[in-house]
Amino acid sequence: MPSNAKIVISQFGEAELLEILDADIPSPQSGEVLIKVSYAGINPIDVKTRAGLGWAAQHNKNNLPWTPGYDVSGVVVKQGEGSKKFNLNDMVAGFIGFPLRGGGYSQYVCVPENELALVPEDISLKPAAAIPLAGQTAAQALEKAQIQSGETVLILAGAGGVGHIAVQIAVAAKTKVFASCSESNLSYVESLGATALDYSKPDYLQQLGSVDVLIDLVGGQTAIDAMACLHPGSRLVTVPTITASQVCEEASKRGIIGMGMLVEPDVTQMEELLGLISSGMIKVQIEQVVSYQNVVDAHKKVETGRARGKILLDMQG
Ligand SMILES: NC(=O)c1ccc[n+]([C@@H]2O[C@H](COP(=O)([O-])OP(=O)(O)OC[C@H]3O[C@@H](n4cnc5c(N)ncnc54)[C@H](OP(=O)(O)O)[C@@H]3O)[C@@H](O)[C@H]2O)c1
Incomplete structure (x- = not known):
């Protein structure tokens, strides 16, 4: 069985405490799809939670190791029972598991299909992972x-x-x-x-x-x-x-x-945003795409508060 590298927070603190684990590939439950993740977006909340700050850290402190990540794009590779919104090999993206489940910093993740939007063919999976949150x-x-x-x-x-x-x-x-x-x-x-x-x-x-x-x-x-x-x-x-x-x-x-305000995931809004990217009305700025193996550097960069646009993790290979 191919492995599933995922990044976890086992204890709160510095970026160097992030770990990469080799986990089993999960099976989608009813209403879920399994995504092979291409890119995971990094948000300041991921960095604050890793440092033990804010309510996502408070609520997950007894739930470690925990995998951060609310922004993903990738390909549907398996469907759970009753899941019919997407076909196998569809490109999808979403603002997933917010605020407590997270899980996007994984090579494979199961996601309720109603948290995901279809990525139009003319949009690359990079902006699709940068835009959700x-x-x-x-x-x-x-x-x-x-x-x-x-x-x-x-x-x-x-x-x-x-x-x-x-x-x-x-x-x-x-x-x-x-x-x-x-x-x-x-x-x-x-x-x-x-x-x-x-x-x-x-x-x-x-x-x-x-x-x-x-x-x-x-x-x-x-x-x-x-x-x-x-x-x-x-x-x-x-x-x-x-x-x-x-x-x-x-x-x-x-x-x-x-x-x-506290942002609320909204798939219809996600679809509208993808439409605006597709029409060229929104240009998504991606400062850097970093291999997931260098997640520590990527977190440090976001932590500076000086990134232009977004920083993504490349979860492939
Ligand atoms: N309430 C919610 O639901 C919610 C949702 C999303 C984000 N947030 C929060 O909103 C904030 C912004 O999020 P983000 O994702 O946009 O962060 P971000 O991408 O990390 O913001 C980085 C940008 O901030 C600019 N910056 C830093 N200090 C500045 C200053 N004093 N004046 C003007 N610009 C400054 C930097 O520009 P320069 O390099 O040009 O300085 C850089 O481009 C974060 O605190 C985040 O946690 C809250």
Whole structure:
């Protein structure tokens, strides 16, 4: 039987504690399919959980070793009883097992078929693995903020996994988009259709005037400082959960409508995002594809908080 390499967290801590195990290939249960995983996307929540931070770590602390990974793309290789949404050899992708099951950092994983979307033939499996969690977070944050055509939207961290998708959706919705990033990402963020703002400059928000919507992907004091360009009645969606209550409290003092959020997997939205990639409306930025054997380096890179777009694990071979 071919082996199934999977990456596990056996104890919380540094990236070096990630282990690669050789497991059996699992059998799909009723309503599931077995996927041979091509790529697994890495998200900041994976890195925080590995470090023992946040509620996914809290809830899994008695469930170690645990395999992280919510974003996968691959090929259906076996169907469980009653599973009929996909055919064998279909290319699929999804935002799977969120928040507690995870499991995407595996060469083979069983997934309920209703968590998966068919990947159109004109899309490679790389963007399909990069888009699930980040793309749905971007779409849901903008929905929550109820952006309207003609409004001014400021996105903090426009070059990141969530940010680069949020910028493109907000531009397509005909809002005027400003997005913060470091100097090295200015031209990249401009290429997405936003006005890029270099956050290393102390007065980087001064040119903005008044903003209708703030999508905060940084959190904490950075979000609080950016409230200087909001007005009473502006909407703010703060995405990092750890500082959400602090940011919303400060927003409320200023008459700003502050909202936290937790992304919810939504297959219909995933299919729509794949359609937007297929039509060329969204371009998925992949900074690096790293062999799963180098998962430690990949986690360290995501941990810097400086990746442009997404980092993927290549789970093949
Ligand atoms: N609540 C939820 O459901 C949910 C869902 C998804 C993500 N999140 C959270 O949302 C945050 C963003 O996620 P992500 O996947 O987009 O992260 P990410 O891909 O790791 O973000 C990296 C980007 O952040 C930028 N950045 C770092 N510091 C910045 C600053 N002070 N100002 C502006 N940009 C800055 C970097 O750009 P430069 O290199 O140009 O600095 C880099 O491009 C994370 O905290 C994540 O945990 C929450």
